[in-house]
Amino acid sequence: MVTPKKIVIFVGFVLTCLLFISLCFPNSEIRISENKKLKFPSLTDIFAPNRVKYADISNLIEFSEELNDTVNILSRTTVTTVAANQKVGKTDTIRSNTDELLKNTRLIEYPKNDNTVLYAFFYDLSRVNQLNKPVRIMHYGDSQIEGDRITSFIRDRLQSNFGGSGPGLLPVVQPYGQFSMKQDISSNWKRYTVFGKEDSGLYHNRYGALASFCRFSPIKKTGNKSFEAWFKARYCGLSYNTARQYEKFRIFYGYNKKPFLAQIYTGEEMIDADFIPVTNELKVLEWSFDQTPPNITVKLKGEDSPDFYAISFESKKGVLVDNIPMRGSSGLIFTKIDKELLKKMYHQLNVNLIILQYGGNTVPYISNGYEKYGKSFYNQLIRLKSIVPGVPIIVIGVADMSTKEKDYYVTYPVIPKVRDALKNAAFKAGCAYWDMYEAMGGKNSMPSWVFADPSLASSDFVHFNHKGARLIAEMFYNALLYDYNQYCIATGKVNLAMAD
Numbered sequence: 001m002v003t004p005k006k007i008v009i010f011v012g013f014v015l016t017c018l019l020f021i022s023l024c025f026p027n028s029e030i031r032i033s034e035n036k037k038l039k040f041p042s043l044t045d046i047f048a049p050n051r052v053k054y055a056d057i058s059n060l061i062e063f064s065e066e067l068n069d070t071v072n073i074l075s076r077t078t079v080t081t082v083a084a085n086q087k088v089g090k091t092d093t094i095r096s097n098t099d100e101l102l103k104n105t106r107l108i109e110y111p112k113n114d115n116t117v118l119y120a121f122f123y124d125l126s127r128v129n130q131l132n133k134p135v136r137i138m139h140y141g142d143s144q145i146e147g148d149r150i151t152s153f154i155r156d157r158l159q160s161n162f163g164g165s166g167p168g169l170l171p172v173v174q175p176y177g178q179f180s181m182k183q184d185i186s187s188n189w190k191r192y193t194v195f196g197k198e199d200s201g202l203y204h205n206r207y208g209a210l211a212s213f214c215r216f217s218p219i220k221k222t223g224n225k226s227f228e229a230w231f232k233a234r235y236c237g238l239s240y241n242t243a244r245q246y247e248k249f250r251i252f253y254g255y256n257k258k259p260f261l262a263q264i265y266t267g268e269e270m271i272d273a274d275f276i277p278v279t280n281e282l283k284v285l286e287w288s289f290d291q292t293p294p295n296i297t298v299k300l301k302g303e304d305s306p307d308f309y310a311i312s313f314e315s316k317k318g319v320l321v322d323n324i325p326m327r328g329s330s331g332l333i334f335t336k337i338d339k340e341l342l343k344k345m346y347h348q349l350n351v352n353l354i355i356l357q358y359g360g361n362t363v364p365y366i367s368n369g370y371e372k373y374g375k376s377f378y379n380q381l382i383r384l385k386s387i388v389p390g391v392p393i394i395v396i397g398v399a400d401m402s403t404k405e406k407d408y409y410v411t412y413p414v415i416p417k418v419r420d421a422l423k424n425a426a427f428k429a430g431c432a433y434w435d436m437y438e439a440m441g442g443k444n445s446m447p448s449w450v451f452a453d454p455s456l457a458s459s460d461f462v463h464f465n466h467k468g469a470r471l472i473a474e475m476f477y478n479a480l481l482y483d484y485n486q487y488c489i490a491t492g493k494v495n496l497a498m499a500d
Contacts, residue, residue: 053444054444054445054447054448054451055440055441055442055443055444055445055447055448056441056448057440057441057445057448057449057452060440060441060471060475105439105475105478105479105482106434106435106436106438106439106475106479107479107482107483108394108432108433108434108479108480108483109423109432109433109434109435110427110432110433111426111427111428111430111431112427115483115486115487117392117430117431117432118353118392118394118432118483118484118487119392119487120352120390120391120392121135121352121353121391121392122483122484122487122488123487123493124352125162125319125352125484126484126487126488126491126493127493128162128163128164128317128318128319129162129163129317131317132317133316133317133350134164134314134315134316134317134318134319134320134350135162135164135318135319135320135352135353136168136319136320136321136322136349136350136351136352136353137154137158137319137320137321137322137352137353137354137355138169138209138322138324138349138351138353138354138355139151139154139321139322139323139324139355139357140211140324140326140331140354140355140356140357140358141324141325141326141355141356141357141358141396142325142326142327142328142329142330142331142357142358142359142360142361143325143326143327143328143360143361143463144357144360144399144463144464145323145324145325145357146176146178146325146327147176147177147178147179147325148167148178148179148180148323149464149466149469149470149473150357150464150469150472150473150476151321151322151323151473152167152178152179152180152239152240152243152323152473153240153469153470153473153474153477154321154473154476154477154480155167155168155240155242155243155319155320155321155323156240156241156242156243157477157481158319158321158477159242159315159318159319159321160242161481162318162319163315163317163318163319164242164315164317164318164319164320165242165243165244165245165246165247165314165315165318166242166243166245166246166247166248166312166313166314166315166320167180167181167239167243167246167313167323168312168313168314168320168321168322168323169209169210169310169311169312169322169323169324169349170183170233170310170311170312170313171191171210171212171214171308171310171311172185172189172191172214172231172308172310172311173185173189173190173191173214175191175327176325176327178236178323179236179238179239180235180236180239180240180243180323181233181234181235181236181239181243181313182233182234182235182236183231183232183233184231184232184233185229185230185231185232186216186228186229186230186231188216188217188227188229189214189215189216189229189231190214190215190216190218191212191213191214192207192212192213192214192215193207193211193212193326194207194211194212194333194336194337195211195326195328195329195333196326196327196328196329201219201220202219203219204338205336205337205338206254206255206307206337206338206341207309207336207337207338207341208252208282208307208309208310208337208341208342208345209252209309209310209324209342209345209346209349210309210310210324211324211326211329211333211334211337212309213307213308213309214307214308215305215306215307215308216228216229216300216305217302217303217304217305221304224303225303226301226302226303227301227302227303227305228299228300228301229299229300229301229305230297230298230299230300231297231298231311232295232296232297232298233295233296233311233313234294234295234296244292245292245315246289246292246313246314246315247288247289247292247314247315247316248286248287248288248289248312248313248314248315248316249264249286249287249289249296249311249312249313249314250284250285250286250287250311250312250314251284251285251286251298251308251310251311251312252282252283252284252308252309252310252311252312252345252348253276253282253283253284253285253306253307253308253309254279254280254281254282254283254306254307254309254341255279255280255281255306255307256276256278256279256302256304256305256306256307257278257304258278258302258303258304259275259276259277259278259302260275260276260300260301260302260303260304260305260306261273261274261275261276261299261300261301261302262274262275262276262285262298262299262300263298263299263300264287264296264297264298265296265297265298265299266289266293266294266295266296266297267293267294267295271287272287276306279306281344282309282341282344282345282348283306284348288316296313309345328361329358329361330358330359330361330362330373330377331356331358331359331377331380332373332376332377332379332380333380334380334383334384334387335379335380335383339383339386339387342387343387343388346387346388346391351388351391352391353391353392353393353394354384354388354391354392354393354394355393355394355395355396356380356381356393356394356395356396357395357396357436358377358395358398358422359397359398359418359419359422360398360399360401360462362418363398363401363412363414363415363418364401364403364412366414366418367414370414370417370418370420370421371421373418373421374420374421374422374424374425375425377421377422377425378425378428378429381393381395381425381426381429381431382429385429385430392431392432393426393429393431393432394431394432394433394434394480395422395423395425395426395431395432395433395434396433396434396436396476397419397422397423397433397434397435397436397437398415398418398419398422398436398437399436399437399440399446399462399464399472400415400437400440400441400442400443400444400445400446400449401415401446401461401462402444402446402447402450402461402462403461404461409444409446409447409450409461410444411443411444411445411446415437416437416443419435419437423435434476434479436472436476439472439475439476440472446461446462447461449464449468454467455467455468456468456471
């Protein structure tokens with residue numbers, strides 16, 4: 001018969017056993033197999049208070065709410081107001097407000113504090129309305145920028161303030177989906193990338209500016225079989241208004257061994273059809289529109305597909321910002337791409353600024369290889385600078401990422417070292433650096449982003465969600481705009497496009 005006394009004795013026995021196990025069990029885990037490990041809480045874990053302190057990001061959340069109301073006003077008035085006040089000797093109240101706002105913004109850092117590193121880009125931006133071609137920014141990154149999340153906000157802010165429209169470069173095969181443009185394709189397209197798993201069927205490294213290309217016929221084929229394919233693009237209802245408008249549509253292709261037929265439709269109307277001859281180099285097809293069509297459909301037919309490097313939806317002037325995500329990439333790809341092709345494509349694109357946002361994919365897999373990674377990343381920067389000399393580069397460093405230790409999420413120990421490796425590489429190569437890790441709040445900030453209400457990051461404790469991506473984009477954009485305004489003040493330039 002069960003009595004209270006027996007229950008107490010049994011509970012005491014169980015607790016004694018657990019205490020004994022806790023005292024004898026090693027503090028570190030016991031690995032049973034490659035994917036299984038055994039842990040047991042120590043007495044400290046059971047009785048001690050939470051020893052993990054998450055970062056306080058309340059100021060960032062307040063900053064996000066304030067920024068929505070003020071950034072447009074500040075960005076459109078700062079330069080012209082400061083220029084006017086300098087002439088008449090008035091108090092610079094707008095500048096004061098900007099400085100107050102920037103207390104919650106991580107500023108861009110420069111090698112040896114040389115803020116002229118971005119002056120070539122700022123010069124082009126300051127006279128954007130006087131140019132007969134767009135100012136182009138290429139935003140490369142890993143899965144953190146997938147879906148055009150971070151890039152789209154930066155693009156919209158720049159295009160709203162400086163002019164320009166369209167989402168810019170896109171691959172024919174869009175593997176991730178994004179909310180600036182919807183794309184549909186026929187089933188026979190294949191995408192080849194320089195990042196990810198290597199395709200053993202390739203015999204060249206001509207990947208182009210997107211580090212990928214697409215084809216509708218096999219690379220190696222026999223016989224004279226003809227292939228047909230199509231792709232279609234239209235704006236997405238979730239996109240910013242600036243991304244929904246464009247004046248030009250371009251196709252970047254090359255290296256087709258047989259001629260092919262290309263038919264271009266806007267809506268149901270065919271506006272052009274032509275046989276495209278054989279080529280052994282990069283070529284560009286281009287169409288202009290007085291009014292943005294509801295959609296673009298391209299139908300293709302031929303015995304051999306060219307390599308399609310990109311399609312682009314652009315304005316004829318203003319600012320263009322390309323979103324180029326590479327899932328799983330650590331950014332060590334530019335030295336693997338045919339240099340001459342990349343140089344020709346960058347020239348065709350008229351690149352004015354390159355942003356590289358990498359580092360996250362190295363974090364879970366290296367414990368002491370961060371210095372080697374930094375050296376390899378430096379080589380990528382040197383390769384880019386040799387291909388587009390004079391074009392500034394901004395490196396956006398790794399975000400905070402969490403790994404689970406017992407019941408808590410903590411920063412991967414290697415993250416500050418990866419951050420330092422990227423920053424050192426950037427400075428050594430003469431590039432600017434924006435510290436996303438510190439901008440988020442530094443150590444153990446990712447859990448604060450995940451547990452915020454509403455949440456700012458995904459439950460994988462690695463990626464921002466849409467709201468968090470917008471916030472981090474706001475912070476970077478404001479830092480970039482601040483330095484641009486400082487450039488205008490220092491050089492006496494006033495961009496009239498910002499005075500609306």
